Amino acid sequence: MRAIHLIDGHGPEALTLVELPAPVPGPGEVVVRMRAASLNNRDLLLIDGIYAPFRRPFIPLSDGAGEVVATGAGVARVAPGDRVVLSYVTGWVAGGPTDERVARRLGGPDDGVLAELVRARADAVVRVPAGLSDEEAATLPIAGVTAYRALFVDERLAPGQSVAVQGTGGVAAFAILLAKQAGARVIATTRTREKVGRARDLGADEVIALDEHPAWDQRVLELTGGRGADRVIDVAGGRGLDRSIAACRTGGTVHLVGFLDTREASFDLTLAMRRVVTLRAASAGSCEDLEGLVRALASGNLRPPVDQVMPWTEVRAAVARMRERRHVGKIVLRFGAD
Ligand SMILES: NC(=O)c1ccc[n+]([C@@H]2O[C@H](COP(=O)([O-])OP(=O)(O)OC[C@H]3O[C@@H](n4cnc5c(N)ncnc54)[C@H](OP(=O)(O)O)[C@@H]3O)[C@@H](O)[C@H]2O)c1
CATH class of the missing domain: 3.90.180.10 (Medium-chain alcohol dehydrogenases, catalytic domain)
Structure with missing residues (x-):
């Protein structure tokens, strides 16, 4: 063979x-x-x-x-x-x-x-x-199971909750698809304007184009009436983790899926504590x-x-x-x- x-x-x-x-x-x-x-x-x-x-x-x-x-x-x-x-x-x-x-x-x-x-x-x-x-x-x-596990096994997503998803790659696309199917409100971000329509086709209710809204966490807050998303799927790590934490509601969860930006992440501990967020490492x-x-x-x-x-x-x-x-x-x- x-x-x-x-x-x-x-x-x-x-x-x-x-x-x-x-x-x-x-x-x-x-x-x-x-x-x-x-x-x-x-x-x-x-x-x-x-x-x-x-x-x-x-x-x-x-x-x-x-x-x-x-x-x-x-x-x-x-x-x-x-x-x-x-x-x-x-x-x-x-x-x-x-x-x-x-x-x-x-x-x-x-x-x-x-x-x-x-x-x-x-x-x-x-x-x-x-x-x-x-x-x-x-x-x-890998991608499907990682999204599935984060959304439903690590912590069960409830209908009506909101999920912010970073990017439109493998894990993110599954997260959009599965969260929407579960009755959540899905907010996707993309660095690539041509992907906005495709993210909507996958089920995203809102798509934040990062060239228009580099401070995407602020846009998530606007779209959720100031509350923040119940769950955030972070695929990039790096310095951007602060934004994922800021986009998450008080008491919500940021799923640490990937490190497309850098393997090291740094974030403001006081922000994480003020928000009482859970930072949860994802896995296949x-x-x-x-x-x-x-x-x-x-x-x-x-x-x-x-x-x-x-x-x-x-x-x-x-x-x-x-x-x-x-x-x-x-x-x-x-x-x-x-
Ligand atoms: N924890 C685990 O067990 C596990 C499982 C699977 C994957 N991962 C990790 O999760 C990450 C995503 O994996 P994937 O398979 O979904 O990757 P992928 O298919 O290559 O997704 C890449 C997409 O993510 C978006 N993105 C956001 N920030 C980015 C950045 N700083 N650099 C490059 N792309 C960025 C871009 O979408 P837009 O153009 O739409 O912005 C890009 O097209 C990787 O780091 C991977 O190693 C971890």
């Missing part, structure tokens, strides 16, 4: 097409013929050598969906022919995070999904309902969370936010596209199209 290896060195040139032996499922395992995969910011960090130096070579990318083609001894949960999406944190089946549960992850440190055949734990795959395409299913494990989640997300999408007839689909062997071009940050939602790679 063919796979992409991340070999020694950094940057897209370190992504190399290789031929590997087909995997065989052990007890409790399945082999999945991949049909689609999607990119996350994490993949860029790994490709650039910014994230932990995992062994090289390894197969990158964490998010993927496909068809079960073989099962090992003792597997009853799925059968050959089932369409499945792979859970990203493979040892985290259910419940809260523990050191042991979060240690194993597809796409670093473990081999990921950019291969024609992938061996996976049977308790770390979820059946894909007929209403979701392979490309859509492949967007769910368990297989149970992935199942919950799939159910939420199916029951709401929601379409995951696919921005663009490219052949999997064009992963270098897809990485370049992701770096441009012109996407809304997810960039997907399709298998079998080359």
